[in-house]
Amino acid sequence: MKKRLIAEFIGTYFLVFAGPGAMIIDEITKNITHVGVALTFGLVVMALIYTFGHISGAHFNPAVTIGFWVRGDMTSRESLYYIVIQFVAATAASCTLHLLFGNIADLGATIPISTEGQSFILEFILTFVLMLVILGSAVHGKAIKSFAGIAIGGTVGLMAMFAGPISGASMNPARSFGPAIVSGATQHLWLYLVASILGAITATLTYKLLDEKGD
Numbered sequence: 001m002k003k004r005l006i007a008e009f010i011g012t013y014f015l016v017f018a019g020p021g022a023m024i025i026d027e028i029t030k031n032i033t034h035v036g037v038a039l040t041f042g043l044v045v046m047a048l049i050y051t052f053g054h055i056s057g058a059h060f061n062p063a064v065t066i067g068f069w070v071r072g073d074m075t076s077r078e079s080l081y082y083i084v085i086q087f088v089a090a091t092a093a094s095c096t097l098h099l100l101f102g103n104i105a106d107l108g109a110t111i112p113i114s115t116e117g118q119s120f121i122l123e124f125i126l127t128f129v130l131m132l133v134i135l136g137s138a139v140h141g142k143a144i145k146s147f148a149g150i151a152i153g154g155t156v157g158l159m160a161m162f163a164g165p166i167s168g169a170s171m172n173p174a175r176s177f178g179p180a181i182v183s184g185a186t187q188h189l190w191l192y193l194v195a196s197i198l199g200a201i202t203a204t205l206t207y208k209l210l211d212e213k214g215d
Helices: 002-029 033-056 062-071 076-101 116-139 145-167 173-183 189-211
Strands: none
Touching (some): 002 033, 002 173, 062 076, 062 116, 062 173, 062 189, 076 173, 116 189, 173 189
């Protein structure tokens, strides 16, 4: 369990360090662009899955961990440890970014561009699709699991590409929590915690129906 938690800490730390970090650096230099930020999120997720997937399962996301708990793949205790370490790692990464750059761009916090309702629905759908891709590419018995990192990283990059300018395309409570807590931009944090968790749970239950034998 110790090795798994270390892997989850390192993975979540670098996810939040690289993704929101790219947003901060783009704000400073104007060189990365929105497309570059989206690619950064996708590529870091892909790299981390291949690095830590065989150790911890490469969740780096409390919503994903809750999805696996709903499936019965993790005990309540294991899930709680994963979730706590993910939030701690995300906060540590945001503290590092604040130390390096100051409170620029709210440290990459996810903030709705329009209404909370619009972003809530978007985050629910995005996380729903992400969880389905995870289950279909990395968990299903017939999946070509060597390509799971590409499929999942590509999905994260795709979602960030088209939905990032509207909702922030978080799909990850820890990714939203760290920047929000450290920067103080917490006014919409509940949205990113609730919508992503509901999306992951709904996807898990949906996939269970799709994966049932005999139909």
